[in-house]
Amino acid sequence: MKAISKRTTRKAAPKRAKRKAVKKSPPKTVEEFDQRFDDGESILEYMNLSKAVRLRDLPPKRVNVDFPVWMVNWLDWESKRQGISRQALIKVLITERIDRSKKSG
Numbered sequence: 001m002k003a004i005s006k007r008t009t010r011k012a013a014p015k016r017a018k019r020k021a022v023k024k025s026p027p028k029t030v031e032e033f034d035q036r037f038d039d040g041e042s043i044l045e046y047m048n049l050s051k052a053v054r055l056r057d058l059p060p061k062r063v064n065v066d067f068p069v070w071m072v073n074w075l076d077w078e079s080k081r082q083g084i085s086r087q088a089l090i091k092v093l094i095t096e097r098i099d100r101s102k103k104s105g
Contacts, residue, residue, distance in 0.1 A: 026046050027033040037043050067075070072086075079089040 027036060033043065033046065075086050075089055079086045082089065084092075
């Protein structure tokens with residue numbers, strides 16, 4: 001049996017026109033800023049990085065904490081609502097509390 005091969009010619013894809021960089025005005029609201037980020041737009045030009053602090057890459061320290069069932073249920077509900085893991089939610093909540101404590105005294 002002889003294999004029959006068919007050669008097909010591909011047409012070259014049309015070249016895309018280059019986009020001209022359009023200078024956008026800074027976002028006026030948090031929602032507009034978030035939307036630009038969600039759309040994949042670079043938002044670095046709108047941020048003041050002069051006071052940014054880079055935390056040293058310290059190894060994590062493992063801790064075990066016992067929570068009541070109602071609290072674990074709430075953590076699971078809230079983490080699902082926010083689309084993050086339970087561990088990430090706990091870290092966010094603790095970080096927010098520490099930051100609030102630092103500001104108040």
